[in-house]
Amino acid sequence: MRVVIAEDSVLLREGLIRLLTDRGLEVVAGVGDGEALIRTVHELAKDEALPDVVVADVRMPPTHTDEGVRACVALRGSFPELGVLVLSQHVEQQYAAELLAGSTRGVGYLLKDRVAEVREFVDAVVRVAGGGTALDPEVVQQLLSRSRKGDVLAGLTPREREVLALMAEGRTNAAVAKQLVVSHGAVEKHVSNIFLKLGLAQSPEDHRRVLAVLTYLNS
Incomplete structure (x- = not known):
């Protein structure tokens, strides 16, 4: 299973890479902003090495607003078969709804606290890569409140x-x-x-x- 990590915090990015690698997943790239994420995935696709899943932070440079989720939405437009798992510090209802506006196949939205629950996080990555859905219970609850x-x-x-x-x-x-x-x-x-x-x-x-x-x- 091939994974690309997009996270501007070097410490967290390296931690995610180590965590997934230790459990047998192949992390083919780690980047720190949305533009680099889009560029990297397109380059891999040109080499016929499209990753199975992208794990990305919602907020990344340069503005730290919605670069991560927008990059994921753009990549899904180019590669519908690509799994995308978005991580967020807090529930961002607008971004969650935007990500889920298209097909929910191979889509996930988890709070970063969920990463601490290693088994659950890895299961979510594997499930999204396989075309499943992984939504944090808090995300579901807040979307329901709308x-x-x-x-x-x-x-x-x-x-x-x-x-x-x-x-x-x-x-x-x-x-x-x-x-x-x-x-x-x-x-x-x-x-x-x-x-x-x-x-x-x-x-x-x-x-x-x-x-x-x-x-x-x-x-």
């Missing part, structure tokens, strides 16, 4: 909202069942009800789970 009364999720029960929130974190049905201490069958029933209430009919052309998460995040 929902208005009478929105499209109004018909969901509190339990169904809990299930959908965990789905948005990238959890499988088995993981949801474990988190909520319910049976796998109960989770499947909740998921089916969510699809029904959101009007997501089964189709070979659509991934209902992804569409449900998008509906949840955009509501």
Whole structure:
């Protein structure tokens, strides 16, 4: 698995490189700003060595505002198959929503505190590289707080909202069942009800789970 790290703090960047390398991932580049990130990924792509995932800070030089997330959005436009995992000191609702506005396949948004939980962080990197989703629970909670009364999720029960929130974190049905201490069958029933209430009919052309998460995040 090939990884590019984008972080302006040399200490944190080297720490991330060491952490991922020690666990068998190949870090092919480490850069300190958004422009360098875009340039590096394009150069790797020219050599037919596109990385599997980019791990980037939201805020990087020169303005330390949104260079990191904007670089990730631009790279996703050029390379839709590229996984991007954004790290942030605090939840930036606008940036999270912008990152998730397109396809949620291979997208992650974690708070930097999550890096301290090494196993969870590495799992998130691997999941995003494989096309999955990794959203910090705090990010999901704050995005949910933007929902208005009478929105499209109004018909969901509190339990169904809990299930959908965990789905948005990238959890499988088995993981949801474990988190909520319910049976796998109960989770499947909740998921089916969510699809029904959101009007997501089964189709070979659509991934209902992804569409449900998008509906949840955009509501």
